[in-house]
Amino acid sequence: MRTRAILLVSAAVLVVAAPMAVWGLMGQDDYQGLPPSELDYAVRPPGVPAHLALPIGLVGLALAAAAGTVLVRGALRGAFDPRWWQVLAPLVATGVISAWCWRVMTAGVVGANIGAGIAVALGTPVVFTLLVCAVVRTVALLRRRDGRDGGHGGRGMRPGPVPGGALGSEG
Known part of the structure; x- marks a missing residue:
């Protein structure tokens, strides 16, 4: 236990620390x-003093590296199911993209912040898609762990040949 x-703590730290490092x-x-x-x-930056950004980034980088190391070692020893990387990777990518978009949106410019518009237009659908992928994969992994996979041993489909061929037609 x-x-x-x-x-579990390492996974949570990785998801939080990676965007902290980027930001x-x-x-x-x-x-x-x-x-x-x-x-x-486009958006006023938060009131974090500029001299604290680099130390925050370095702490985030160190935490992300440590958490990633714990998870990789756990996977190599068999304690961490490597299929959970299919959940963690989209979550980490979501945080990294969001941190980058936030920095672009809070950048002080002269005139229009074109980067903010691009960040919103491209970043939002990518982040949404990554979150949906993470949720769908989480549900699938939890269903398999709980034995609610349709009774097919985690494969989700019946074993053996498909009657009538692959497309269901005789041919």
């Missing part, structure tokens, strides 16, 4: 040459 709890390591990407009070913002 202790190993399972460590793996912090990117830093505030304001237009250079004008004070922030004269820049235009």
Whole structure:
């Protein structure tokens, strides 16, 4: 039970720490040459002092690396089912894309922030799709674990040949 709890915490840390690393390591990407009070913002950045962004990013990077290492070692020892990477990868990607989009949207610019529009137009459907994939795969994995897979041993389909051929026609 202790190993399972460590793996669960590591998975949660990875999902949170990866976007934290991206957000912090990117830093505030304001237009250079004008004070922030004269820049235009699609969304005002949060009140986090600029000197804290890099340490936050480095802590996020270290936590993500440590959590990833724990999960990979768990998978290699057989304690972590590697199929759960099919859930974790889209969740981590969602966080990373969201952190990048947030930095683009909060960048101070002169005039219109074209990047913010692109981030919303492209980032939103990608993030939504990744979240749906993660949820669908989670449900499938939990159903198999609970034995609710239709009685076919986790395969989800009947074993053996399909009567009438692959397309259901005689031919």
